[in-house]
Amino acid sequence: MKIGLNSHTQKVSWDFELLFTLVEKYDGVCLFTSAGDESYGKNILGINPVMTFTDILSLDRFLNENKTDSEFPLVIGHIAYDHKDRLEEKGLFGNVHEDLMPEVEFRVFEYYITADNSDHSVLKTLKLDLPFKYKAIDPDKIFDQAPEKLKGGCSKYSGSSLTKLEFEKKVEMIRNYILSGDLYQANLTRKISAETTFSPFELALRLKDSNLIEFGVFAKYGENYVISTSPERFFKIENSILKSSPIKGTAPRSDDYETDLLNLKELLGSKKELAELAMIVDLIRNDMNKICSDVKVEDFPIVMKLKNVYHLYSDISGRLRTGSFFEIIRALFPGGSISGCPKIRACQIIEELEGTGRGLYTGNFGYVCFNGNMDINIMIRTLFYNKGSISFNVGGGITLFSDPQSEYAETVHKAKNICSATGLEEIWEEKSFLTE
Numbered sequence: 001m002k003i004g005l006n007s008h009t010q011k012v013s014w015d016f017e018l019l020f021t022l023v024e025k026y027d028g029v030c031l032f033t034s035a036g037d038e039s040y041g042k043n044i045l046g047i048n049p050v051m052t053f054t055d056i057l058s059l060d061r062f063l064n065e066n067k068t069d070s071e072f073p074l075v076i077g078h079i080a081y082d083h084k085d086r087l088e089e090k091g092l093f094g095n096v097h098e099d100l101m102p103e104v105e106f107r108v109f110e111y112y113i114t115a116d117n118s119d120h121s122v123l124k125t126l127k128l129d130l131p132f133k134y135k136a137i138d139p140d141k142i143f144d145q146a147p148e149k150l151k152g153g154c155s156k157y158s159g160s161s162l163t164k165l166e167f168e169k170k171v172e173m174i175r176n177y178i179l180s181g182d183l184y185q186a187n188l189t190r191k192i193s194a195e196t197t198f199s200p201f202e203l204a205l206r207l208k209d210s211n212l213i214e215f216g217v218f219a220k221y222g223e224n225y226v227i228s229t230s231p232e233r234f235f236k237i238e239n240s241i242l243k244s245s246p247i248k249g250t251a252p253r254s255d256d257y258e259t260d261l262l263n264l265k266e267l268l269g270s271k272k273e274l275a276e277l278a279m280i281v282d283l284i285r286n287d288m289n290k291i292c293s294d295v296k297v298e299d300f301p302i303v304m305k306l307k308n309v310y311h312l313y314s315d316i317s318g319r320l321r322t323g324s325f326f327e328i329i330r331a332l333f334p335g336g337s338i339s340g341c342p343k344i345r346a347c348q349i350i351e352e353l354e355g356t357g358r359g360l361y362t363g364n365f366g367y368v369c370f371n372g373n374m375d376i377n378i379m380i381r382t383l384f385y386n387k388g389s390i391s392f393n394v395g396g397g398i399t400l401f402s403d404p405q406s407e408y409a410e411t412v413h414k415a416k417n418i419c420s421a422t423g424l425e426e427i428w429e430e431k432s433f434l435t436e
Contacts, residue, residue, distance in 0.1 A: 003066050003074075003108075004129030005370070010143075012123045014115050017147040020204050020218055022047050025145055026137060028109065029076050029219035031367060033117065034208050041117040041214065044367060046076045046109035047142070050134040053077070053106045060326040063368055070370035072114070072126040077106030078219075078226075078365040078379070081358040084334050084347055092344060094351045098359030100384065101224055106368075110136060150205070153198035155390065155423040161356070162190040167411070168404035170353045177349055178400045184279055186340035186349050188407070189358070189395025192415060194424060200225040200385045203422060207383060210421040211307050215377035217365045226360065228382040229417070231306060232313070234335050234364050235328075236375045240320045242292055242328075246337035247304065247378075248280045248397055249273035249312030252413045264303065264310050272401040273312060277301055280397070281314045283336040283343060290331040292318025308416045323372055335378050338362035340397065360384070361393045383418060392418050 019030050026047035033041030053059040059075065066074060080103040085093045097103070112126040127139070162170065167190055174186050196203070204218040204227045217228035233245040251267035254260040267273055281297060288295045295318035304311040322328065339362075340346025361384075366376030383392045394411040419425065 001062070001065060001131060003131070005068070005070055005072070005126060006129055007070075007072065007124065007126040009122060009124050011121060012143050013121055014123055014143075015120065016043075016205060016208060018143070018145065019043060019045055019113075019115060020201055021145045021147045022113075022142070023204075023218050023220050024148065024201055027220050027222075029107070029217065031076065031365075032208060032216040032218065033214045034212065034216060043115040043117070044073060044076070045113040045115065046073065046107065046111070047113070048110040048135075048137050049107040050110050050128070050130060051108035053108075054102050054104050056104055056326045056329055059104075059106050060324055063325055063372075064323070066370060067372060068370040070126075071373065072112050072370060073367040074370045075106040075108055076367045077104070078360055079104050079329065079333065079363050080360045081334050081338070081363040081379075083363070087330050087333055088344065093347060096351050096355075096357045098357035100359055100386070101221060101226075105221075110134070111142065148199065148201045150202050151199070153196060153202065153423060155194045155196040155198065157424060158193040158195060158389075160190050160192050161354075164408055167408050171398050171402055171404040171407050173353060174349065174398040175400055175402060183345045183349065184341045185276060185397050185399050186346040187338050187362070187395055187397050188350070188353060189362070189393045190354075190411060191361075191391050191393045193389070193391040194422065195388055196385075196390050196422060197388070198423065200227070203227055203383065203385065203390070206421040207418065210417040211381070212305070213381070215365075217377070217379075217382070219365075223387055225385040226365070226382065227385065228365060228377070228379055230365075230377045230380050230382060231304060231311065232337065232378040232380055234366075234376045234378045235332060237320065237328075238373050240323075240372075241317055242288060242320050243298075243315055243317045244284050244288065244332070245313050245315050246277070246280045246284055246335065247311045247313040248277035248337055249301065250396065250410055250414070251310045253306070253308055253310060267310055267312065268301070268303070272399060274301065275401075276397050276399055277312050277314060279341045280336045281316060283341045284332075285316055287332050287336065288316060288318045291322050291328055292320055294319050309413055325368060325374075333364070334362065335364070337397070338378055338380065358393070381414070381418065383422070390422060
């Protein structure tokens, strides 16, 4: 199936209220950046879905059939963490799945819009010319939208999938697995749930402003919404160069300047945190060697400054030997930073200890362009909304040197901005979800 392209640049004054309104109006998705520097970052919007792929092999064939030199996206979508079961031989995993959303869903949209943060007066628009009938939208009315009114709201804490005592016990269980030689590291997470009176639109705006992030997502799937403030890139492909940027290592930020510098100094001097990052860099480097040549670690470590925490990360690059999206995903998925090392055994232990599927959390969201370039995130710091119910997960990598209480405290620091943005400040202030 061949698709035609019709692109143009429009003088349209835009803000994020307009972009998120279009998501609501046209069942769209917005990939956004709020990294703090207004000269940095491009936001990508897809509206009016006209095709959906729920199988990576079928998607791969479609992408190959429509390769051109266009830098516009061809598809935008996600792969849930639980899809790992489908990419390995049967019997390796326990078939634990969350059914809130499809495991794989990449959508083709009638319109793609790019909005550069350096110029809030211009939008670049691509309309696809499709060889089949579909319900088109009126191009003259796309940007003639009144944004939803901000009414405010509040949220009420419902619970955590693991109490403080349970989480700390499971940290000890992972340490025992490490001592037994099963693995070197595993990522343990817990889910926080609440009821909210905020609309998805307002939650998206509040979460966008809650942190300095590069890989944000606001997506509508009927009554389900995904709002991600992810700071982590799974991989990016540009001109056949693949780059992965795993995050490992976390320290809290402080409003006190001296304390904040001390926290960063301790993070950079932490043998545990540096060893944790080194293990995951080595894992991803080996994954990349399956599909790349000239794999190398470009920088180690790099400091990422967010509003609530410092992170360490690294950049790893290689030249692709394949253009197949399926082969790339099969080699790299799921991300090592959110599973563990060795990956398969870590995923097995995660299933055992967490007890439920993760769904889209710690999966991936991103886009693939007509020219084969793509950018895919890791779905952390991500909120899920359905009919007034919200949930989000927090976690961290557990090693032999992990302290159970410190690991739990790290999840609290990671939750702080989402708690504040969703009106759960009282939960943060009273630490109500720290009770056993």
